[in-house]
Amino acid sequence: MIRIIENEPLSKHTTYRVGGPAKYFIMPVTNDELIETISWAKSKKLSYEIIGFGSNVLFMDEGFEGVVVSTALLNRWILDKKEFLVAGCGVGLMELVEFAVHKGIAGFEKLAGIPGSVGGAVKMNAGAFGIEMKDILVDCLVYDIDKNDVEVIKNEDCVFSYRKAKGLENKIILSARFLRKRGEIKELEKIKNDILVRREDKQPLEFASCGSVFKRPTGDYAGRLIEEAGLKGFSIGGAKVSEKHANFIVNCGDAKSKDILAIIDHVQSTVYKKFGILLEPEVKIIK
Template sequence: MEKNKVINQFIQILSEENVKIDEPLNKYTYTKIGGKADLLLFPTTYQQIQDAYQLALKQQLPITILGNGSNVLIRDGGIRGVVFNLTSLTDITLKGDKIIAQCGAAIIDTSRFALDHSLTGLEFACGIPGSIGGALYMNAGAYGGEVADVLESAKVLTKAGEVILLAKDDLELGYRTSSIQRNGFIVLEATFQLTKGNKSEIKAKMDELTFLRESKQPLEYPSCGSVFKRPPNYFAGKLIQDSGLQGAKIGGAQVSTKHAGFIVNVDKATANDYLSLIRHVQKTVKEKFDVQLETEVRIIGEE
């Protein structure tokens, strides 16, 4: 009865269609993998995020934040407590040479919005599949650019349930890391400071990066993107390739034959298949090159 009462409180905040019970998460991840969420919430305003978050805190429920599920691996046992899916908050607005993007907006769409307004600085992001929230959480980057280069500030919800504005320096953005991760903040929106540029030059750069991505990455299969962080002085994909692991397979998960830094879901892979293959790759590379590969993909949920 108590559980139903709590569910009804979430429904009062979010409406019935935005609260899903025992919802399979494989529908919401790029890998097409993931067990069930006890409660999956789809807030559509910052106020709803804050109210639902404070209710979850009050009820002492575990809280997990999910953007568009591009750089995450959810274990087969699913996620207990409350999962916030923030993909409904997708507004992108212009303020002079600044772009303000909500947490659920795709960073690809944000880079295209910049192109539409002849603003340069976000070209590197034109192929990154993550959401704005995830991009700040990871300080996402590609082709020599990263979020830290163009971010001015972020509006976040703290673990105490308060909304605060943080300047870029407060976010401590490093290689695939940020104070957002360390402090358990939820990104609500980001402000990017860009520069007026030449629209055709911006487009040419984005076309070039899109071509590079499509020619080198295994986009034809579900995957979580780049699985491993770049080790100092090495490239993860090259180490994996030189270890003879390209094409290695456990269950339905395979080290991509197109780019060894990716593990793809070729045949109804489970999270367990993925994790076993990740461990096998780490062990083999350590034995051959004495390099410990660290995962870049966020691994969450229960066995």
């Protein structure tokens, strides 16, 4: 039976630490519970949103007038099969990276430090340092919300691009299979550790954030444009453009979603006026 929590603060479930209450908040622990949750929301004609670890979402201060379904407790297992590594959607990507590196499985090490779930990472085609989820994904088991059915979607059935997975709309990722390529443990460890150090050096990890707020525009970097526009340190309320990395808008402790949104607007219009480039948010703004 599903456990429904009413008026759950979303600030507790997002890395931004902002967001008002979800009218209903549900954390299914089995696939059946997830399916039951969606059927329940549909039967009540409630709108719903799926979240993983909430590291790329921005909910409003007013909260969400529907059901927020978190997959953070769902399918928290990793299986090491002969040809594939299989991970449930609720496994942390960082946990999966650690697992792969310690087993000498190559291809995951550059994803170190991305604080999302496996489900969220596949859906976002998360990536860093020249590697994206699509490069290691074989296929995923999904719950198709429209068909009310569970099916396997192969990598080649989707069109993956920068932070986009066309073909996974209206589908909840339950688990994913990844390539199992042999690597040298020591070498993989070194790459992973170097990347973690680079992240620590370049990113304001001491503050709550959603990582990079804007997508990389073609041929340039959002961070460079924001910095050139003189916006480092620009603040509204409890949020500011990080001085360390201009593409991070950080929560200094008491930020509201409206502060972050106002900064997003200001950054977009300032950069547009100066460079004629409209920055597109990478963070999912959920109104």
